[in-house]
Amino acid sequence: xxxxxxxxxxxxxxxxxxxxxxxxxxxxxxxxxxxxxxxxxxxxxxxxxxxxxxxxxxxxxxxxxxxxxxxxxxxxxxxxxxxxxxxxxxxxxxxxxxxxxxxxxxxxxxxxxx
Amino acid sequence: xxxxxxxxxxxxxxxxxxxxxxxxxxxxxxxxxxxxxxxxxxxxxxxxxxxxxxxxxxxxxxxxxxxxxxxxxxxxxxxxxxxxxxxxxxxxxxxxxxxxxxxxxxxxxxxxxxxx
Numbered sequence: 007x008x009x010x011x012x013x014x015x016x017x018x019x020x021x022x023x024x025x026x027x028x029x030x031x032x033x034x035x036x037x038x039x040x041x042x043x044x045x046x047x048x049x050x051x052x053x054x055x056x057x058x059x060x061x062x063x064x065x066x067x068x069x070x071x072x073x074x075x076x077x078x079x080x081x082x083x084x085x086x087x088x089x090x091x092x093x094x095x096x097x098x099x100x101x102x103x104x105x106x107x108x109x110x111x112x113x114x115x116x117x118x119x120x
Numbered sequence: 121x122x123x124x125x126x127x128x129x130x131x132x133x134x135x136x137x138x139x140x141x142x143x144x145x146x147x148x149x150x151x152x153x154x155x156x157x158x159x160x161x162x163x164x165x166x167x168x169x170x171x172x173x174x175x176x177x178x179x180x181x182x183x184x185x186x187x188x189x190x191x192x193x194x195x196x197x198x199x200x201x202x203x204x205x206x207x208x209x210x211x212x213x214x215x216x217x218x219x220x221x222x223x224x225x226x227x228x229x230x231x232x233x234x235x236x
Contacts, residue, residue, distance in 0.1 A: 037221045048210050048226025056219040111163035
């Protein structure tokens with residue numbers, strides 16, 4: 007396994023711009039999760055996919071956030087009209103059918119909104 | 121609702137000394153508990169997990185944790201720490217989601233700083 011990968015690792019943007027992050031889970035992992043981690047806090051759950059279906063969304067995921075996993079493999083997280091409060095580390099994790107309880111995390115994308 | 125409390129935001133310790141990082145949880149259902157470690161500018165790495173069975177769980181890098189249902193605790197321990205253990209440690213509790221997935225609820229983390 008090559009592990010969960012995320013791209014980009016860092017993103018600096020101006021307030022009001024749209025940004026998109028990509029997550030490639032471990033091959034054949036059917037479940038994929040997005041979390042957000044702000045400074046000094048633990049990660050907070052945002053959303054979850056089983057294959058291509060988005061099955062759960064946190065109320066933290068405002069209308070400006072959208073996530074997709076079109077073919078049940080990689081996923082994208084888009085933030086529209088970014089705000090300074092969106093500055094955080096966005097983490098992706100995946101888990102397999104055989105070990106649903108264990109989530110493997112990627113390195114994260116650090117977003118800074120100026 | 122589930123929650124995790126990590127009372128110690130920072131724990132300084134000398135190399136080769138023992139360490140305990142505290143974690144208390146709150147849950148209305150059966151729990152799965154986890155400890156993750158995060159090194160600077162990296163994602164989270166699973167140290168160990170409790171799903172069922174023996175309450176003493178052994179993980180990677182010499183860490184272990186004990187599930188105590190009566191005290192709703194899941195403290196992490198290592199008998200002798202190394203400089204390379206310096207990192208942020210997160211305790212988490214799992215909630216089953218629709219379709220069989222799991223939502224992790226994390227504590228605020230404990231920064232372990234190992235000094236020479």
